[in-house]
Amino acid sequence: MFFRQLFDPASSTYTYLIADDETHEAVIIDPVIEQLDRDLKLIREHGLTLMYVLETHVHADHITASRALKQATGAQTAVSSDCNAQGYDRMLEGGNVILFGREDILVMATPGHTSGSVCYLWRDRVFTGDTLLIGGCGRTDFQNGSAESLWMSIVENLFRLDEQVLVYPGHDYKGRRVSTIGEEKQFNARVAGKTREEFIEIMNNLNLPLPKRLQEAVPANLAGGARLPDPHGARQMQVAREPGNSLRSVAAQQLATLSASGSLHLLDVRTPGEFASLRIAGSINVPFDRLDPAALLARFAADAPLYCMCQTGTRSQLAADRLRAAGFSNVVHVDGGTNAWIAAGLSVIRGERKVISLERQVRIAAGLLSVLGVIAGALIHPAGYALSALIGAGLVFAGVTNSCGMSTVLARLPWNQAHV
Numbered sequence: 001m002f003f004r005q006l007f008d009p010a011s012s013t014y015t016y017l018i019a020d021d022e023t024h025e026a027v028i029i030d031p032v033i034e035q036l037d038r039d040l041k042l043i044r045e046h047g048l049t050l051m052y053v054l055e056t057h058v059h060a061d062h063i064t065a066s067r068a069l070k071q072a073t074g075a076q077t078a079v080s081s082d083c084n085a086q087g088y089d090r091m092l093e094g095g096n097v098i099l100f101g102r103e104d105i106l107v108m109a110t111p112g113h114t115s116g117s118v119c120y121l122w123r124d125r126v127f128t129g130d131t132l133l134i135g136g137c138g139r140t141d142f143q144n145g146s147a148e149s150l151w152m153s154i155v156e157n158l159f160r161l162d163e164q165v166l167v168y169p170g171h172d173y174k175g176r177r178v179s180t181i182g183e184e185k186q187f188n189a190r191v192a193g194k195t196r197e198e199f200i201e202i203m204n205n206l207n208l209p210l211p212k213r214l215q216e217a218v219p220a221n222l223a224g225g226a227r228l229p230d231p232h233g234a235r236q237m238q239v240a241r242e243p244g245n246s247l248r249s250v251a252a253q254q255l256a257t258l259s260a261s262g263s264l265h266l267l268d269v270r271t272p273g274e275f276a277s278l279r280i281a282g283s284i285n286v287p288f289d290r291l292d293p294a295a296l297l298a299r300f301a302a303d304a305p306l307y308c309m310c311q312t313g314t315r316s317q318l319a320a321d322r323l324r325a326a327g328f329s330n331v332v333h334v335d336g337g338t339n340a341w342i343a344a345g346l347s348v349i350r351g352e353r354k355v356i357s358l359e360r361q362v363r364i365a366a367g368l369l370s371v372l373g374v375i376a377g378a379l380i381h382p383a384g385y386a387l388s389a390l391i392g393a394g395l396v397f398a399g400v401t402n403s404c405g406m407s408t409v410l411a412r413l414p415w416n417q418a419h420v
């Protein structure tokens, strides 16, 4: 059995390299980009063929070497599908099995630290990421974390493993390297002897400072991690700045995590009327029908992180494409827009005005015109039917091209402006 526990002192992260002795096929778990040379050297020296780079979750405190290792070795990268990440080869579900040589690793879905956290069970040991740390556990206050889910994952899932199973965590901040399920059941300060309610109370009152590199690490890791460093330049990582390596969309909850640490610009591309009745704190209204990328380039640096948002995610995608085409290199759109933000229970600022959404206005206008066309066709002149047909064709065109002329027209009407 080939097994190495490796450590990154800057982030206190453990990386694990394991391999089949006979075939030399290997898997690496949670590699850190700053340790790329170390890991590649080890892989080379032992004649290993790296088959998979496995992430226990989208990390907030360091950038993964996932993509760089894939580039260097041809390995497949993998992360849980519940991370909503992009740029990985394989999206994992609980119960999946990773095969390498004659070995297999079982994926255990263990949400809580993040919604997409998993543990990897291999032989007599489990790689717990930040779900279960030695004497503690990962925090649950960002990236869709949940103390309730973490309790379930630890108590109902990990603690059902044999007590002899070795626990290899994702971090240790005090130099400890390994524990067992039995020891954690007995001594883990957050869980042992605690009720579910006590655990939730502890987790919801940790008040830890945000990881120092969160703003840089989360978008980079959601996009698959850093590329191989340029061999000619300084050993500077190229993250999220070049086409094909940049984050293109985030879930509402991910945006909330990222905006908590500042430094991104949230462009709300809905109409001024929609914006006035409901907005997210710190967002800037840049109505889609008046989007002027050149003016925005004068206002923001070309590599500034711009997050586009609308009500459902359609206009924001189009806006993001136009901004990218104009030269912005770090444009992300928010999946599901304000609808998803509200559904995730995140806070909004509500204004006095109650303008119904542009999307509903389009539905009402299209429906009314179709009905009018049929009435006119039946009672006045058959040509009236043409209006209904035209509206139908327009809706098909809007669906196929993902653009909507009617919403552009409606957006200009007075009630969709901020001050009527």
Ligand SMILES: N[C@@H](CCC(=O)N[C@@H](CS)C(=O)NCC(=O)O)C(=O)O
Pocket: 011, 060, 061, 113, 130, 136, 137, 138, 139, 140, 171, 208, 209, 210, 211, 212, 213
């Ligand atoms: N101080 C570290 C962050 C430490 C941290 O928040 N670690 C996360 C894991 S990424 C955690 O869950 N810590 C649990 C704890 O400290 O109890 C940094 O700035 O990067």
Ligand SMILES: [Fe+2]
Pocket: 057, 058, 059, 060, 061, 113, 130, 138
């Ligand atoms: Fe973490």
